[in-house]
Amino acid sequence: MATTAAPTASKAFGATSTTDEVLKGVNLAGKRVLVTGVSAGLGVETARALAAHGAEVVGAARDLAKAKAATVEVRAGAANGGGLELVELDLASLASVRACADALLADASPFDLVIANAGVMACPFGKTADGFETQFGANHLGHFVLVNRIAALMKPGSRLVNLSSAGHRYSDVDLDDPNFDRTPFDPWIAYGRSKTANVLFAVEFDRRHKTSGVAATAVHPGGIQTELSRHLTREAMQALVDRINAANRAAGEPDMSFKTIPQGAATSVWAGAVATADEVGGRYCEDCHVAEIVPDPASRRGVKPYALDPERAKALWAKSEEMAGERF
Template identity: 75%
Template sequence: MSKSFGASSTTDEVLEGVDLSGKRVLITGVSAGLGVETARSLAAHGAYIVGAVRDVAKAKAATQGVLADAKATGGLTLVELDLASLASVRKCADQLLAKGDTFDLVLANAGIMACPFGKTVDGFEMQFGTNHLGHFVFINRMASLMKHGSRLVNLSSAGHRYSDVDLDDPNFERTPYTEFGAYGRSKTANVLFAVEFDRRHQQHGVRATAVHPGGIRTELTRHMDEALLQQRVDEVNKQNQAAGKPPFQWKTVEQGAATTVWAAAVASADEVGGRYCEDCHVAELLTHAEENLASGGVRAYALDAKRAEALWAKSEEMVGERF
């Protein structure tokens, strides 16, 4: 790579000089925050965006800036997708298949975080069902539309370090539910899905990776009590101080979306394929239990190939569909 990027890099800095004219990009969750900025920055460099969203009216209002910044070859179309409903997921995927337009990039950006216990329409624990299973079915159903040389980017999180997936009790039927424990499971699943998708599709010229955008104040934190959020920041800062590291800093949305566009359109496929990325680079594998989520790195269980294969099989069993 001729340019070096890091935690403070923005989408525009990462994409400087990159021409995406003629590229088609599918992004879930372009109604707020990272999804909107990701779509805007890619469209501004010529890409045509298909945004899959739960609330089309909300997304239409939120993406006016995407259209305003789009180059002549760029643009935006919105399609309805509720990741918490497999009927909606399958309907959206089938509509894309019927249309037949192919994609160069698929960005699984949508998600929820640390919400109270709830279930999807199909009875899955809400965070695992929405963040993982919804994307699992949607992407696998429309995977034939991914061109040779295309790439899948799953948005994970440093939150994957809260917990590994639980293949014996994915819906918390026997395990006590915690908001961040469930979030961690779903974000680990996002990485494992990318690992196995990359293994299965690499021979066809399609690669997959997972990214951590960093800590950003977006709608994702809407379920979190402000005092609890500040408590977690204080805990991180205490750990940083003990380790001689600078205090935690929130990223801007433009900085948060930078790793997504870097992994999607700038980094080489072999560099990021089957990996977990953060701050515009491939993350280091953690060799010991590290509780400080701001310090970087990826847990070994999130990249474990056998674990990824087992999650794929369990996910197929849960949704009643084989890919």
Template identity: 70%
Template sequence: MTNAFGADSTTDDVLRGVDLSGKRILVTGVSAGLGVETARALVAHGARVVGAARDLDKARAATEIVRSAATASGGSFELVTLDLASLASVRACADGLLADGRAFDVIICNAGVMATPQGRTADGFETQFGTNHLGHFVLVNRIASLLKPGGRLVNLSSAGHRYSDIDLDDPNFEHTAYAPFVAYGRSKTANILFAVEFDRRHKDRDVRATAVHPGGILTELTRHMSQEELDGLMKAMVTAPPDGEPPMQLKTVPQGAATSVWAAVVAPAGEVGARYCLDCHVAEIDDVSARAGVRSYALDPDNARALWAKSEDMVGERF
């Protein structure tokens, strides 16, 4: 697939000329950063967006710009409560959406945490795996029937998936020394694998799933990092690697959200289904010269099926 979009493209670039009137889209994590910009861009083109957030007061304040854009375009915006670190909250949110009964054209799993101190969710799962993967796993599968034929699931992953494959023998670091970025890597690999298996299970009804890397962006995602850790990360991002690859450039929030909306409503479904995308294109697999390429273990269908089964066991539900 060829297009005119790339790393510098913004949400407005990607959606220029696109009419989303009548499209209903769920976006998680709309209390800051990429989630707010994703929702704003979609409603600005007429979409009806449901935004999910843990702290509704914070989300209401952060999304004033979204409501203004919806009023101007004829779109709409509403909020629902969702705490991905609590399966009780996830199930309550899903139950509410099912009871409402209105279908979705797209679900964008944007919410997440990064490099947290070692901890547990309300259900006893390692914080990053439980929040980034298992919370979305339960939410999406519970409301999968609401995705219309022709619909899409977009999971926000990260180049951080390159830190680690999943570890199905010790997902909660009970026998492994905890390392924040290893845990983050496991959860981001899980986001990709979830998309791979969801796509396999639903493509026969014309529902596709993909995972995206937004790029390097300074958002609230770094809130769990010390200044020393953040400085180290920034240095690694802007220092040219030994193979001569150019330094990684930070993106603005509108540039970071561009791949999400591109994969959700612009890119051909057959091109992005069961794939990993960045900079508004499909990533190369195991391209060691590209820092933002995708590791083959994150797209492996057997790995994806094994994660699905393990996730079902962990949350106590079959989908």
């Protein structure tokens, strides 16, 4: 959804760029955007930045009361015809996902950009309303069904941005045992599987819709202290940072530094509204640029080859259809 008023995609943005810096000079008036997870953190900031530049934002959230309170500044800061409306969406329930999609289809207003932002991280073992492991079910399958059901609303030139994570390096998807029925459960392995799935979904969605002028990409926002880490104690968070820094040093990379929320949301809006479709389509982006493929499992930088494997992406799509009981 790069706009004619946008800066060229080659302009240098990086890890410390903010949403306002990335969108400087960009006019999104008349553009309609769906953002999931607008009750906290990155979702709220993404919606704020887009509405401030004229976009009509549809914000999806499980708890509408919480989302309404969290987005007061989004509505107050909307400009150039921008605004925000809220819709109910519980990604851990396919009944809720389908109801949300049905309501959007009934409204029949097309989208220029869909940002699949919502997610959970490193939560204890649990299952969604449909019996799927929580992280795979909410982070991937919920978005898989929602986006595919509303794909008809994505007009030529529109774009899908899936929020993945450097956590995808913890694990490839496991198509034989996605719900840990036979595999010992590990919250980080489960998170890694779901974040790899976010990338693979973008790869296959991009391939399927490229001829109709619709592109898809996946992004890593960076390390940000948001509600996403609510399942981690202070000690567990520090242990995670220590492990990451030890791995970074072993790979000759700098220690991890946390981003601010506006810095964390910058890659989402860059990939969705500034970069060209040819640049980001079917790719994985970080720090406001397309990431390089880094096979080294010790490296936190870049994207692992399995996350961009087109055959793996096709296989995940088929497995996701089977699990959801719906073909797209």
